[in-house]
Amino acid sequence: MRRDPLSEILEMIDARTVYAGGFIGGGNWAIRFPPPEKIKFFAIARGRCLLLVEGIDEQFRLGTGDVFLLTKNVAFTVASDLSMQPLPAAEVFANADTTIISVGEGDDFLFLGAHLDTDQAGGRLMIESLPDALHLPAGENDAGRLRTLVTELVQEAASRAPGAEIACASLAQLLMIQILRRHLSGGAQVEAGWLRAACDPRLVPALSLMHANPAHAWTLPELARASAMSRTAFATYFKSVAGMPPLTYLTEWRMRQADRALKKPGSSVARVAQAVGYGSEAAFSTAFKRVMGRSPRRDRRIGADPTL
Structure with missing residues (x-):
């Protein structure tokens, strides 16, 4: 389910x-x-x-x-x-x-x-x-x-x-x-952001797709169809509720999932990159550092030694 x-x-x-x-x-x-x-x-x-x-x-x-x-x-x-x-x-x-x-x-x-x-x-x-x-x-x-x-x-x-x-x-x-x-x-009346988007019935279908399969190369038309809106209407509405465009949200969701995975003992940057939709470790590392403000290898070191 x-x-x-x-x-x-x-x-x-x-x-x-x-x-x-x-x-x-x-x-x-x-x-x-x-x-x-x-x-x-x-x-x-x-x-x-x-x-x-x-x-x-x-x-x-x-x-x-x-x-x-x-x-x-x-x-x-x-x-x-x-x-x-x-x-x-x-x-x-x-x-x-x-x-x-x-x-x-x-x-x-x-x-x-x-x-x-x-x-x-x-x-x-x-x-x-x-x-x-x-x-x-x-x-x-x-x-x-x-x-x-x-x-x-x-x-x-x-x-x-x-x-x-x-x-x-x-x-x-x-x-x-x-x-x-x-x-x-x-x-x-609620500030735009992650929590407001998660409770918005019009966006829940699209969010559910992204959350369930972050590795998929979701496109704006696919996500718009899930929410029964045109591409333009969906993009405009999503940004007004979530505070960011849909594909930016997808990237941030991927990086936050990667952040959790990298802190688990035995994780590898290459495997985590693939799990969130990146075929290239270099591209993943660039995106991760842009969103999280640090190298993915630092997260992996923390997972291996929580005292770091």
Whole structure:
């Protein structure tokens, strides 16, 4: 069965969601978190809070079931009252012996957090395709699936039942995918790029062909036919959604697949070049260096010795 392009892209960049735990708040409290360095997202499982992100003037008001995604590498403060002096998160969580701790007095608020791990190139791709900050309110018409996942995550996090750790990680992964779906369904309001193209129903047939057989010498007419468009209409539409022409996308997809293959022990530049459609090792090396910014032989050395 042919796989969908978004799943293939997330696999290509080694996207893994890590559930980090959270905290229960009550009374008056404020916590300042350091720059996350990775794409971070969190859900408000119970209650309300205010959120202030460094470099963004807007104060976000979050309520039960809301989900927030942060791609910008900046500090942020979560609080019941932003006029309070916030406690550093490192201090709050320093001696935590559980994944969910208590802050303040009471339990009217529950915050659950996670982050997205990717390889270095994948992290850049995600950040380029997503806004600095994204607030998905629970009250929107299509938020039902998010609410369900948040509820299930709360239940698993609180249960401490056998397998709860894996269940929380799996639910966090589903939550991240649902966040991407919700955001990328915005069409023209979404930044052009890989992720938007992967969720565009008009382009999925052409992307599926390129992803399934990158070694094939795909032509613009072939790809246009797959998407039921004329050659000119397809080329124009593809660039407006993906941010690059179709055959440029094909080259980048080939090089990213080659990048993964070269890092595997026992790989060879010649075999990888052939697998992604290049009969000449020299032509492949030139294309690889242009797209990835380094020699394919360097990737192969990293695969042979990961400490390099």
